[in-house]
Amino acid sequence: MTVDAFAKRHGFDQWSEPKRGEAALFIWRFALGGQELPGHDAVRIETELRPDARASASLWSPERKDNVLVRVDVIEAPSVPAARVELLRVLADFQSPQISRLDGGPGDVAFGPGGYRAVAFARANLVVVVRNAGDEVEPVETPARELDQLLREGPAPERSSVRPAIRRAAAEVADREARLLVDAEDPLGRHLWFRFSAKSGQFLEQDDSIVFRPESDGKQAIEVAAINENLGVAREQVEFTI
Amino acid sequence: MSVLLEAIKLNHDGAAATSDALNIRRNKTTPINVPEWVRGVSTTPEDAPAAYGIAETKGNTLTIQARFSTNEKKLMKKGVQVRAVDPSSNPGGDPGCSGGCSGFLKWLGWLIQLLVGNVLGDVKARWVSFDSSGWTAFETFQLQHVRLWDVGVGIHTTSWRWQYREKQNDPWTDFATSDHRIYVLLEVPKAPWQQSPHTSANTQLPWTDVLDRACVWAFGATTRDQAAEKVTRNVYGLGPSIVEYDCPNGGSSWYSSGSFSCTAFLDRLAGGPGLGRYVNCSDCATIVSTFANAVGCDLWQSRMGYWFDLNELLAIGSSVWQTACGWGGFSYHEVAWKDGCTANDPVWDACLQVDGDADPTTAPHTPLLPTNIRFGTPGSMDYLDRLVTPATRAACQPQPGTTRQRRMVA
Numbered sequence: 001m002t003v004d005a006f007a008k009r010h011g012f013d014q015w016s017e018p019k020r021g022e023a024a025l026f027i028w029r030f031a032l033g034g035q036e037l038p039g040h041d042a043v044r045i046e047t048e049l050r051p052d053a054r055a056s057a058s059l060w061s062p063e064r065k066d067n068v069l070v071r072v073d074v075i076e077a078p079s080v081p082a083a084r085v086e087l088l089r090v091l092a093d094f095q096s097p098q099i100s101r102l103d104g105g106p107g108d109v110a111f112g113p114g115g116y117r118a119v120a121f122a123r124a125n126l127v128v129v130v131r132n133a134g135d136e137v138e139p140v141e142t143p144a145r146e147l148d149q150l151l152r153e154g155p156a157p158e159r160s161s162v163r164p165a166i167r168r169a170a171a172e173v174a175d176r177e178a179r180l181l182v183d184a185e186d187p188l189g190r191h192l193w194f195r196f197s198a199k200s201g202q203f204l205e206q207d208d209s210i211v212f213r214p215e216s217d218g219k220q221a222i223e224v225a226a227i228n229e230n231l232g233v234a235r236e237q238v239e240f241t242i
Numbered sequence: 243m244s245v246l247l248e249a250i251k252l253n254h255d256g257a258a259a260t261s262d263a264l265n266i267r268r269n270k271t272t273p274i275n276v277p278e279w280v281r282g283v284s285t286t287p288e289d290a291p292a293a294y295g296i297a298e299t300k301g302n303t304l305t306i307q308a309r310f311s312t313n314e315k316k317l318m319k320k321g322v323q324v325r326a327v328d329p330s331s332n333p334g335g336d337p338g339c340s341g342g343c344s345g346f347l348k349w350l351g352w353l354i355q356l357l358v359g360n361v362l363g364d365v366k367a368r369w370v371s372f373d374s375s376g377w378t379a380f381e382t383f384q385l386q387h388v389r390l391w392d393v394g395v396g397i398h399t400t401s402w403r404w405q406y407r408e409k410q411n412d413p414w415t416d417f418a419t420s421d422h423r424i425y426v427l428l429e430v431p432k433a434p435w436q437q438s439p440h441t442s443a444n445t446q447l448p449w450t451d452v453l454d455r456a457c458v459w460a461f462g463a464t465t466r467d468q469a470a471e472k473v474t475r476n477v478y479g480l481g482p483s484i485v486e487y488d489c490p491n492g493g494s495s496w497y498s499s500g501s502f503s504c505t506a507f508l509d510r511l512a513g514g515p516g517l518g519r520y521v522n523c524s525d526c527a528t529i530v531s532t533f534a535n536a537v538g539c540d541l542w543q544s545r546m547g548y549w550f551d552l553n554e555l556l557a558i559g560s561s562v563w564q565t566a567c568g569w570g571g572f573s574y575h576e577v578a579w580k581d582g583c584t585a586n587d588p589v590w591d592a593c594l595q596v597d598g599d600a601d602p603t604t605a606p607h608t609p610l611l612p613t614n615i616r617f618g619t620p621g622s623m624d625y626l627d628r629l630v631t632p633a634t635r636a637a638c639q640p641q642p643g644t645t646r647q648r649r650m651v652a
Contacts, residue, residue: 004644005548006573043515048652050500057503057517071518073499095493095522095566097549097573113492131491133518 003085006092010101015109018080018202020215025124026203027151028194028210030076032058033229036150037143039063040070053077053086059133060143069134070143075127079204084109087122090129094120106141106148116141123151125203154195154225160232164192169224169236171212176242180210184226184234195225214242244314245322245406247418249277251307251380252292256440259430261302263292265440266425269451270505270652273442277309277380279420286421287399291450293425295538300391304362307380310370317408318372325414326365326402328387361424362400363387390426395460395469395537397453398424425453428469429538434502434648446651448536451508456533466539470578470590471613473534477526477592478611481559484510487593488520489557489567496520498528498543504651523576526558526593528649530578534590535648541590544583545645546617546626547574550634553602556595556609563607566594571634576645577612583642588614589625596628603631 007013034042040060047056054076062068075090077083091099091111102110107121107128116139118131128151130144164186171178186192196203200215214220222238253263253276267273268291279290294304312318366384373379400422405414430437436446459476463469481487488494496518497503503517507529510516521529524543531541551571554563566572578590591612596602598610610628618624620635630638 009549009573044506044517046503046506046517048501048503053500055500057506059515059518069515069518071496090494090499092574093495093499093522093524095572095574096569097571098569099492099573118491118494129494131494131518131520133496133520135519137490 003088003092007088010088010091010099010111012084012088016081016084018108021200024196024198024201024203024212025152026080026196026205026210027076027124027126028196028205029191030054030056030074030126030193031191031229032056032072032074033191033231035229035231036147037070037072038146040143043069052082065136065138067134067136068138069132070140071129071131071133072143072147073129077125077127078206080122080125080202083122083125083127086127087111087120090120090127106144115139116144119144121148123148125205126151150231151195154235155227155231155233157233160228160230162187162228162230163232164226164228164234166224166226166234166236169238171220171222171238171240173240173242176213176217178212178214178220178240178242180212180222180224180238182210182224182226186228186232188228190228190230192226192228195227196222197225198222217242244312244317244415245324245417246281246311247404247420248281248309248311248377249380250279250290250420251277252290252422253278254305254307254380254382257438259295259437260298261305263294264298264427264430265437265447266291266293266450266453267442267445267447269449269508270445273447274450277307279422281418284420287401287423290421291423291425293427293448293450293453294390295427295430296391297429297538304385304388304390305382306365306385307382308365309380310372310378312372312376318374318376320408321369321371322406322408323367323369323410324383324404324406325367326383326404326420328360328364329401329403329419330360331387360400361388361390361393361398361426362422363389365402365404393426394462394464395428395457396426396462397457398426400424423450425450425457427453427457427537428463428466431538432535432540434532434650435536449504449651452504452533452536452651455508455511456536459533460537463537467614469537470530470534470539470541473537473539474530474578474590474592474613475611477529477533478558478595480511484519485521486519486559487557487567488522491520493522493567493569493572495522495524498524498649500649501652502528502532502649504532521558521593523572523591523593526591527576527578530590530592531648532651534578541578541580542583542646542648543576544579544647545574545576545641546638547572547641548637549573550638551631552629553597553631554605554607555597555629558593563605575629575638579617579642579646583646584640585617585619585626588616590614591625596625598628602628
């Protein structure tokens with residue numbers, strides 16, 4: 001594709017990798033359930049399994065604003081660097097030459113056409129694009145930041161009383177990395193997505209499971225969160241030594 | 243009833259489409275089962291759809307397969323001769339012309355027949371035999387008086403009045419009717435559409451939900467270029483009521499990021515929200531090529547670039563001549579493109595109209611929708627010169643090596 005031309009234009013070498021020492025975060029099997037944007041109703045949610053990523057496209061209608069529609073796209077990559085490449089691919093789909101990096105934007109790195117009419121950002125291994133899809137155009141900064149906060153911090157514990165149950169959360173250590181073994185279930189049988197976080201290191205998806213590579217040897221602690229579509233959340237701490 | 247029509251297969255050979263219908267499905271989620279027509283299940287033409295490629299079938303004897311049953315011992319023993327006729331050309335009752343139709347009415351009837359009538363002709367008579375339980379096998383029947391090759395791209399209803407007789411010289415007895423929705427395509431659809439594997443899991447078989455639009459848009463076309471032009475004009479004509487160029491968000495892709503969100507686009511066409519009202523050039527190129535290729539064209543989606551300035555243009559859904567939302571230029575542009583997608587190859591661009599007069603760099607402007615226009619080179623007064631300012635034409639190069647593709651439908 002055309003990413004080479006856009007890589008130079010958007011200074012990709014400056015943001016192609018996460019910075020060393022940053023907190024590690026990984027979102028796995030993410031799916032929009034319709035509760036993620038406060039004050040918005042989901043109009044349509046479509047999920048697509050691509051060969052190299054899991055993607056969803058959705059339309060949201062703000063309450064009491066008939067002519068405003070917000071489009072939210074989420075692409076899940078198998079690692080943080082892979083997500084940065086996905087973000088570059090997204091930028092290569094903007095025809096405007098006026099797309100630029102947004103300082104202080106949502107996510108780890110964000111771009112947009114200015115005025116927050118649209119924003120594309122990478123948060124951990126996810127790429128999120130928030131745009132105006134309706135007749136009336138409004139800044140999308142608020143829904144973009146709210147979704148980013150949900151990814152960054154996970155849902156608040158009191159968000160839903162019906163929570164998943166984590167039946168197993170463990171780590172299998174080998175060759176200076178740990179394969180995370182997670183088994184969780186929603187009481188109503190709904191889809192679950194997972195959020196893994198650590199003070200540093202790298203997560204990546206490998207062979208349909210999550211692998212953690214620490215930045216330094218020693219005692220490691222990973223928080224595992226299982227989240228259902230109503231944003232009910234269960235959390236477990238996994239500790240091990242590498 | 244002495245004889246029952248049980249089922250009809252129009253696509254009875256999934257491995258070929260030279261003498262029968264080609265492999266199709268309704269949409270991403272719904273396959274079309276063969277036999278397409280089943281007694282008690284198929285009540286409207288839409289219930290029994292089939293598509294034919296003109297190029298692949300022309301000159302061949304088309305065939306269908308049908309299965310019958312009877313509960314009469316006498317017929318089980320001797321078999322019957324079966325045929326099906328076009329009710330409009332073989333009326334069973336008073337056709338309304340018993341007093342003599344005027345020349346105009348006859349001409350009108352011929353015209354209606356040509357435009358929407360029975361393109362598969364009649365089912366040629368043949369003898370069939372029943373087994374001991376009163377059923378025939380799926381028997382192959384030849385079609386005669388086929389008009390498929392004379393009509394161009396379109397959608398037609400074929401109705402058959404099925405008749406049988408016990409002896410060669412007996413009068414025919416009507417015993418069933420069947421109605422079919424027939425899609426006439428120039429050729430077997432090209433990629434991203436596939437013909438194999440012919441399985442319910444293959445979502446890339448041509449969708450009748452797409453053919454319902456594409457065949458109307460390309461109605462009457464008898465060549466690929468004609469069909470591509472008609473599709474391009476119809477896609478551009480979707481603005482501003484259905485779609486509009488994405489000025490607010492920076493001209494991003496709405497239906498063509500990764501694969502083609504065809505299901506959502508069809509929803510938008512049907513009056514639903516789809517995935518929003520905006521489109522960009524990649525969306526338009528994908529829609530044009532995917533819908534045109536569904537009727538037999540052979541177009542690609544391919545880009546030109548990068549970072550060039552624009553002459554004033556009319557973006558889809560806009561009535562204002564401007565340099566694309568006032569940005570001054572594009573980072574890239576994408577069109578439906580033929581063959582190798584090089585400077586020598588023609589483009590079809592449903593995203594915008596360029597200035598078609600002798601000086602595309604200044605007003606006044608003469609709107610020209612780019613259809614079958616060579617991309618060209620600086621100064622050749624083809625597509626490139628009309629789209630891009632003289633100073634930046636060198637930056638706008640065809641990029642087939644890295645961008646020529648046909649997005650999968652989803």
